[in-house]
Amino acid sequence: MMGGYGMMSGFGWLGMLTMLLFWIGVIALVVWALGNLFPARQATVDPDALEILKRRYARGEISHEEFVQARVALQ
Structure with a gap:
């Protein structure tokens, strides 16, 4: 009915999971970089x-x- 463009077609959940992992990685990289840039006393x-x-x-x-x-x- 949706012509193959629904949530479960194409990458669907796999695409969402990949995008979530990507953003978690970006945030972790930023936190790591800031931690090394400004070390704790x-x-x-x-x-x-x-x-x-x-x-x-x-x-x-x-x-x-x-x-x-x-x-x-x-x-």
């Missing part, structure tokens, strides 16, 4: 107490005896 990790102690000793803020005493207390 890495969370900064705060140094632990021993690292802070080592830095203070390296800067000369504490003496060797204070460093050793604090290191023993931390471990």
